[in-house]
Amino acid sequence: xxxxxxxxQGNEAVAEGAIAAGARFFAGYPITxxxxxxETLSRRMPEVGGSFLQMEDEIASxxxxxxxxxxxxxxxxxxxxPGFSLMQEMIGFAEMAQIPCVIVDVMRGGPSTGLPTEPSxxxxxxxxxxxxGEHSVIALVPSSVYECYTLTVxxxxxxxxxRTPVIVLxxxxxxxxxxAVTLPEPGxxxxxxRGIPDCEPGEYDTVMSDLDNILPxxxxxxxxxxxxxxxxxxxxxxxxxTGDPEVAGDLGRYLREKIYHHRDAIARVEExxxxxxxxxxxxxxxxxxxxxxxxxxxxxxxVPVGLVRPITLWPFPTLAVDRMAEQVRTVIVPEMNxxxxxxEVQAAVSGRAKVVDFGRVDGKLIxxxxxxxxxxxxxxxxDWSKS
Amino acid sequence: MTxxxxxxxxxxxxxxxxxxxxxxxxxxxxxxxxxxKALGPDTILIVPPSCLTVLQGLFPVAxxxxxxxxxxxxxxxxxxxxxxxxxxxxxxEHTKVVAWAGDGGTADxxxxxxxxxxxxxxxxxxxxxxxxxxxxxxxxxxxTTPQGAITANTPFKGKMQQRKDVAAIMTAHGxxxxxTASASYPLDLYDKIKKAITLKGVKYIHIHTPCPPGxxxxxxxxxxxxxxxVETGYLDLYEVEKGEFRLTGASAxxxxxxxxxxxxEYLQTQSRFRIMSPEQAADAQAxxxxxxxxxxxxxx
Numbered sequence: 001x002x003x004x005x006x007x008x009q010g011n012e013a014v015a016e017g018a019i020a021a022g023a024r025f026f027a028g029y030p031i032t033x034x035x036x037x038x039e040t041l042s043r044r045m046p047e048v049g050g051s052f053l054q055m056e057d058e059i060a061s062x063x064x065x066x067x068x069x070x071x072x073x074x075x076x077x078x079x080x081x082p083g084f085s086l087m088q089e090m091i092g093f094a095e096m097a098q099i100p101c102v103i104v105d106v107m108r109g110g111p112s113t114g115l116p117t118e119p120s121x122x123x124x125x126x127x128x129x130x131x132x133g134e135h136s137v138i139a140l141v142p143s144s145v146y147e148c149y150t151l152t153v154x155x156x157x158x159x160x161x162x163r164t165p166v167i168v169l170x171x172x173x174x175x176x177x178x179x180a181v182t183l184p185e186p187g188x189x190x191x192x193x194r195g196i197p198d199c200e201p202g203e204y205d206t207v208m209s210d211l212d213n214i215l216p217x218x219x220x221x222x223x224x225x226x227x228x229x230x231x232x233x234x235x236x237x238x239x240x241x242t243g244d245p246e247v248a249g250d251l252g253r254y255l256r257e258k259i260y261h262h263r264d265a266i267a268r269v270e271e272x273x274x275x276x277x278x279x280x281x282x283x284x285x286x287x288x289x290x291x292x293x294x295x296x297x298x299x300x301x302x303v304p305v306g307l308v309r310p311i312t313l314w315p316f317p318t319l320a321v322d323r324m325a326e327q328v329r330t331v332i333v334p335e336m337n338x339x340x341x342x343x344e345v346q347a348a349v350s351g352r353a354k355v356v357d358f359g360r361v362d363g364k365l366i367x368x369x370x371x372x373x374x375x376x377x378x379x380x381x382x383d384w385s386k387s
Numbered sequence: 388m389t390x391x392x393x394x395x396x397x398x399x400x401x402x403x404x405x406x407x408x409x410x411x412x413x414x415x416x417x418x419x420x421x422x423x424k425a426l427g428p429d430t431i432l433i434v435p436p437s438c439l440t441v442l443q444g445l446f447p448v449a450x451x452x453x454x455x456x457x458x459x460x461x462x463x464x465x466x467x468x469x470x471x472x473x474x475x476x477x478x479x480e481h482t483k484v485v486a487w488a489g490d491g492g493t494a495d496x497x498x499x500x501x502x503x504x505x506x507x508x509x510x511x512x513x514x515x516x517x518x519x520x521x522x523x524x525x526x527x528x529x530x531t532t533p534q535g536a537i538t539a540n541t542p543f544k545g546k547m548q549q550r551k552d553v554a555a556i557m558t559a560h561g562x563x564x565x566x567t568a569s570a571s572y573p574l575d576l577y578d579k580i581k582k583a584i585t586l587k588g589v590k591y592i593h594i595h596t597p598c599p600p601g602x603x604x605x606x607x608x609x610x611x612x613x614x615x616x617v618e619t620g621y622l623d624l625y626e627v628e629k630g631e632f633r634l635t636g637a638s639a640x641x642x643x644x645x646x647x648x649x650x651x652e653y654l655q656t657q658s659r660f661r662i663m664s665p666e667q668a669a670d671a672q673a674x675x676x677x678x679x680x681x682x683x684x685x686x687x
Contacts, residue, residue, distance in 0.1 A: 029496070030527040035539070038527070042540035054528060054540060057461060057496035082436075082459060112459060113436050 005180040010148040010170060011036035011078075013181065014104055015044060017152030018076055020183075022191055023102070024050035025075035027064035029057055029083060032116045033172040034106035037078035058083035062090040062103065069094075069101045070228055072194065072219030074156055076102035080172075081110040081123055084130070091165055092131030093230045095255060098217065100159035100194070102152070107171040109363045118363025119172035121285055121336040127167045128314050134252050136259035138266060139167040139314040143288045145179040151311065157192040158266065162258060163214055169313065171336070173286040173365055197224065208236045211254070211261045263315035270309040271320065273299055277306030279378045280328045280353075282321075282345050284310050286365060287334050293368040294375060303379050313341070318348055325352040332374050334358040334366045392574050392581075398424045407450035409442040412599040412606025414570035414613060415516050416442065419487070421573040422514065422594075423453060425580035430483045431456065431470055435463045435497060437489035438523045438598075439516065463488045464589075465500040468509045483584055484511040491521050494530035494553045505560040505589040512583050512590045515553060516570075518598035526601045534671070535654075535663035536602075545662060549674075557591040558627050564590040566626035566635075570597065571613025575624055575636035582628070595622045603658030615653040617641070620675040623682075634682060642682055650675050 008016075015037050018026070026045060028038040038054065045052035051068070055061045061077045068075035079087065084105045094101055107123045109115025123130075127139040138158050140151040148170060155166040195216040199207050201223040209215045218224035227233075231240040232248045241247045259266065270288075273295050274280065283291035288309040298305040308324050308331075310317050324331060331353050333342040342357035349355055356374055360366050376384065402423035409416050415438060423430070432455040434440055443451045458466040463486045471484045488497055493515035501513060520538055521527040528538040530551035537545045558565045563586040568576040576594060583590035597612040599605065604612055616622040617637045624638040634642055641647055650672045654660045660668075 030491075030521040030524040030540075032524050035524050035527065039525075039539045039542075043542055046543065052540070056498070056530065086461065113440075113457065116436075 003182055003185060005182045007178055008145050008181050009036060009178050010142070010145045010175040011106065012040050013145045013148035014078065014152045014168065014170065014175075015040035016183070017149035018102070018156065019044055019048055019050070020149070020186065020189060020191075021074065021153040021156035022193070023074040023076050023156060024048065025065065025068040025073040026051070026077065027053040027055050027061045027068070027075070028077050028079065029055055029061050031058075031080045031083045033108055033175050034078045034080045034083075034104065036175070037104060037106070058086040059090065062087040062094075065101050066090060066094055066097070066099050069099050070217075070220050070226075074100070074160070074194070076104065076156070078104035078106065080106050080108045080116075081120075082113060084123060084126065088126075088130040092133060092135065094165040095131065095135040095137070096230050097228045098163040098255075099165065099228075100163050101165050102155045102159055102168060103165060104152070104168040104170060106175040107169060109361065115363040117172060119174075119286055119336060119365065120361065120363065121169075121171060121287065121340070122361065124169060124313055124335075124337065125340045127169055134256055136164070136256045137167065137314045138162065138164060138259060138312070139169050140311060141169045141285045141313050142174055143285050143309065144174070145177060146181045147311070148174060149181065149183060153189055153191070157190065160192040160194055160216075161214070162262070163217065164259065167314075169285065171286055196222070201225070205237055211257055214258065259315055264319050266312055267315055267317035267319065268311040269317045269320040270307070270311060272307040272309065274306035274308065274324070274327070276304050277328055278304045279330045279332065279375065280306050280308050280324050281332045281334065281371065281375075282308045282310070282324070282341070283334055284313060284341070287336060290366050290368045291334060291371055294371040297368065297372065298375055301382075301384070303375070303382055305375055316344055316348065321345060321348040325349040328353050330354045330356060330378050332356045332358065332371065332378070334371050334374070336360050336366060392577050394574070397421070397577065398427070400424065400428070402426075402428070402452045404450045404452065407442045408444040409438070410600055412609050413438070413442070413596075414598070414609040415439060415518065415596045417573055417610075418516055418568070418570040418576060418594045418596055421577050422487075422580055423451070425577045426453075426483055426485055426584065428453070429481060430485055433458060433463055433467045433470065433484065433486040435460050435488050435492040436523070437492050438518065439487055439489065441523060460492055461496045462500055463492055463497050464504040464509075464513060467511045467513070468504050468507070471509055471511050486511060486513045488513070488515055489523070490515060490517040490519060490531040490553075491529045494551050498553075498556070501557075501589075502560065505557060505562050505591075508588040510587055510589075512580070512592070514592050514594060516594045516596045518596045518601055519550070520598070520601050522598050522601040535667040536659040537662065538659070545660070545667075554591065554593045560589075561630075562589050562591065563587060563629055564626065566591070567593045567595070567622065567624055569595040569613045569617055569622060569624060571595075571610045571617065572624060572636050579626060579635070582626075601659070603661075604656050608656065612653070612656050615648065615656060618648045619650045619653040620647045620679050621650050621653050621671070623678070647675070647679065
């Protein structure tokens with residue numbers, strides 16, 4: 001019997017998705033608009049035999065998550081902008097030490113305390129470059145309550161598969177929105193489990209990950225010798241080695257290529273009404289909902305507009321953007337920040353199409369009407385009175 | 388001996404405008420209003436995200452007449468240090484730098500910067516108003532939430548751990564002045580602030596501020612609940628001046644009288660303690676009794 005739809009909030013869906021993905025450890029700190037994730041887990045984690053911890057701040061939260069993951073639990077935290085900023089050093093540690101974990105950032109207006117209760121997409125570049133040094137990152141952007149669930153599951157799978165922190169970029173609107181959702185049947189989800197290296201503990205020093213075969217790290221305290229460091233380390237031994245440029249260069253390139261090499265496999269995009277589109281709207285997260293409404297409105301008037309909605313924001317979906325750039329004459333990029341992804345689109349489109357940006361940083365959602373106006377301008381010759 | 392302030396001798400000047408964003412019945416408003424009267428106009432306030440940043444809003448532009456710096460959550464004491472040193476460099480030592488942080492911004496995320504400033508001996512007053520939880524984000528447990536209290540994320544059994552005694556932690560820093568106070572006893576608070584600002588280094592005052600929506604009692608009872616906390620010995624009004632401990636105000640009177648109300652009378656005023664186990668309630672009483680036995684055996 002198929003599951004019946006239930007009314008659920010985006011933040012609750014994140015919490016349930018994490019549990020479905022096998023997360024049994026959550027550490028967090030109260031912050032609007034992400035708090036419901038923690039509140040839900042304070043009830044749910046004890047029910048499924050997991051741990052719920054409220055820490056003394058966000059630095060402690062992500063540090064506990066890294067510790068828990070290294071000890072063998074699927075672990076995650078949830079926060080918003082100010083907390084996400086505090087977590088950046090440890091996110092870098094997780095990148096460096098290749099620790100699978102998930103960080104949910106429910107974006108609100110910033111910088112600083114900003115607009116605690118209003119949505120924003122101002123953290124998309126922080127998700128990419130927030131921590132210092134060369135690194136790669138995976139960030140997913142849900143645009144519905146259902147996706148809050150499925151993308152949280154996907155985030156844990158990617159974290160395990162690529163041994164990396166994965167960021168889920170929700171926002172105050174998606175997080176607080178309630179929608180009727182029919183959750184996937186529990187058995188129907190693909191769940192990536194953490195393995196242990198396919199070798200004897202004594203042979204562990206002789207095996208090494210490569211880009212197409214990323215080996216799991218055995219948990220701390222197992223029979224394997226495990227050394228975890230934030231220093232540059234030798235990829236074969238995991239031991240710190242900062243004096244050899246070859247070792248440092250090898251690690252630096254590996255950490256980047258580990259994700260970039262697989263970006264076409266990782267990057268997911270929804271292409272809607274793009275078949276004959278002359279103008280594309282590139283929109284993600286909550287703004288994509290307004291954008292989709294505009295595409296429907298335009299199509300009802302025989303105006304060839306399509307939507308390209310990145311579900312994976314990082315790595316940047318270059319393949320889909322390439323396809324779009326070859327096809328359309330204009331790309332409209334509405335986002336609740338000022339040009340953060342629009343610059344990225346412009347770089348990828350590389351002059352093959354015109355890029356029109358539209359930003360809003362007042363804590364309010366970009367409305368369909370605002371996007372409609374941009375579409376009308378691109379089809380100024382269309383007789384709108386007829387439709 | 389300092390002369391005790393009465394309502395009649397309080398300064399007439401108001402530094403909190405009528406009309407602010409605090410919840411109905413919030414006792415922080417009392418402590419804040421009286422506290423600012425004690426501090427006077429030559430004061431700069433440092434406030435991290437907390438209920439007070441909400442309270443500071445409204446009136447035509449803001450509810451506070453004093454210059455306010457709303458910093459990030461972890462940074463209150465460190466920001467106070469920066470302001471203070473800059474004032475010093477400009478020869479403006481007369482201006483008081485005063486931090487007002489909630490219990491989360493003091494006991495949890497803020498304790499590192501507060502401890503650092505206390506160790507350095509930076510010359511400012513740090514006020515912690517303790518509503519015993521993250522009320523601003525919807526009532527989550529904090530380090531000072533008492534055992535047994537239901538919060539949004541201790542929903543089943545209430546908080547399992549004991550509350551963190553920040554005043555004791557600050558006393559252990561060996562600073563010149565540590566005091567506890569209550570919004571229900573504003574004149575006691577007033578006198579403590581007056582004394583604190585005459586002393587050097589970090590001074591620390593911990594104010595109990597009952598919270599109607601967070602603790603679950605009717606909005607008209609904030610003062611009553613605060614009084615019961617003191618009358619039952621659940622919260623003691625004291626000061627530690629240069630290492631000398633002294634009970635003050637209503638707590639000193641309670642000690643003289645030799646009888647305290649049972650802690651149960653305080654706990655049962657609040658719905659957050661509704662599922663508290665008899666063992667937890669007995670433990671709360673036993674802890675109060677143990678503390679008070681040290682008072683009676685000492686010089687008092």
